[in-house]
Amino acid sequence: MTPPPESASPGSRAVGTGFALVATILIAVNLRPVASSVGPILEEVTQGLGMSTTVAGSVTALPGLAFGLVGALAVGLARRVGMTTGIVLGLLTLCIGLLARSMIDSTVLFLVFTGLALGGAAIGNVLVPAWIKRQPRDVRLMTLYSAGLTLGGAMGAALVAPISANFDLGWRAALGVWGLLALVAVAPWAVIAVRERATPGGRGSARSASAVGQIWRSPTAVALTVVFGIQSMNAYVQFGWLPQIYRDAGLSAGYAGVLMSLLTALTLIGALMMPTVIARSPSLTSWMYAFGVLLVIGNGGLLLAPSAVPWLWAIILGISGFAFPTAIALITARTRDPQVTARLSGFVQPTGYMLAALGPFLVGLIYEATGTWTVVLIMLMLSGVVLTLAGLRVAHPTRVDDELTA
Incomplete structure (x- = not known):
């Protein structure tokens, strides 16, 4: 179903359909591994960092809390910097958090960087559906987005244990690889943000009559x-x-x-x-x-x-x-x-x-x-x-x- 002409902002014409499809798939598969990849190797992470059982249990509660608390701030961020710029900032935050938590030896910092990564994903959760609504073929994009979320979550849960078992860095490699994958998604979204800012009316602020x-x-x-x-x-x-x-x-x-x-x-x-x-x-x-x-x-x-x-x-x-x-x-x-x-x-x-x-x-x-x-x-x-x-x-x-x- 193609949305009526008034629902597609000028910024929606800043990128082609193929480019929008690729960008949507890349961000969708990257929004869930931050939450799903820890559980299968939580025992290894706990032993590696010397976590207590109580602290380890709090790690499993972080996704819902971060998605709720930070997600509530995403629209305000979009008002200030624009929708696509907000998505890019969320992706960068996700990458930093994912990579940083795989390199540190402190339980406190592990929780901090996990929360940071989840916060970046929360911004994407809220803003990407709104960006999809601005596109001429929003049903196709929403289909890929929904499927990508599910696929990304399944990949995070299914692949993290084999990666941990087969690489010398163990659980660090298993968690850090998702930060590298998220970096791949930054480039197309940065291009979209630049193009939409260069398009009259394409800044995508969160204000509307x-x-x-x-x-x-x-x-x-x-x-x-x-x-x-x-x-x-x-x-x-x-x-x-x-x-x-x-x-x-x-x-x-x-x-x-x-x-x-x-x-x-x-x-x-x-x-x-x-x-x-x-x-x-x-x-x-x-x-x-x-x-x-x-x-x-x-x-x-x-x-x-x-x-x-x-x-x-x-x-x-x-x-x-x-x-x-x-x-x-x-x-x-x-x-x-x-x-x-x-x-x-x-x-x-x-x-x-x-x-x-x-x-x-x-x-x-x-x-x-x-x-x-x-x-x-x-x-x-x-x-x-x-x-x-x-x-x-x-x-x-x-x-x-x-x-x-x-």
Whole structure:
């Protein structure tokens, strides 16, 4: 779906379609390894830096907190320096943090540079969807962006352990390589920033005549935040605890890992599908019902028969995870003006990630207190109901711009 002419700013004509595609893919695959690459080698990092168990646990909580806190500041940064310049600054911050944390021997500095890298990624999380909204072929770009986020997260988790095991620098090489990969993305975005600044009206500041009213007064924005937060919370819980749920049911660690890979692969399929589905569908009502029902069934299966057909529950939860690329794509689909898109992204993602960050923490507390997964899985089943109720509010093509001006 091509946006109406008024939604494409002059700056959107500063780069060609092919160049925009390459830049989108490069930044998308670089926004998630900073969060997903630490977990598989956390034991090696902990031993190498002499971390305590408590400090090591805080590393796993940093992504949600950083994405929430720093992401909330991204729109303000764009107002000051321009949207694409803000993206470049985020990428540079990401590179510095990733490379620096792989070279130091201090636990405190490791946490500082990890937070710095996550902050850079948070800026990209918020501003890239708004930049995509400015482009003539935003559906194609959003499809690549959603798929790139999922692929980058999977690459970070899957490749970090083999790199650590096969290079002399061990975990340092495994973490530092993502900083080098992020450097590759800086060059095309720097070119875009320079070209857009040289184009009349292309600076991409976050001011617009239509961007009036408090974003939280938009019912669509609030509902989309709930959808994003609930699905992100479930994803964080799945990545953090689903393998343990399977292992407690008697499955081997290797089989549990395969099931997680299956779930992730299905999420990638959803990232490729959903932007086009949204663009071509007059309503997403049936999808929203499906996301909630599948979330209830998948977690119910884990509760009642986790080892009977474990692959089936992984498939069901993987398909329910289509809700995440749906929420990302709706940030652009439910707005007209790119600057409203920036504000919506700067509200939905930070708030949603803060909500999501509580999930794994609460799951750990509940599991430790009860010794079983029963309460946790019932709560996750109930979250499917909440997801559907919020999803029905954003299922129809209402525009946040109209709600703000109303």
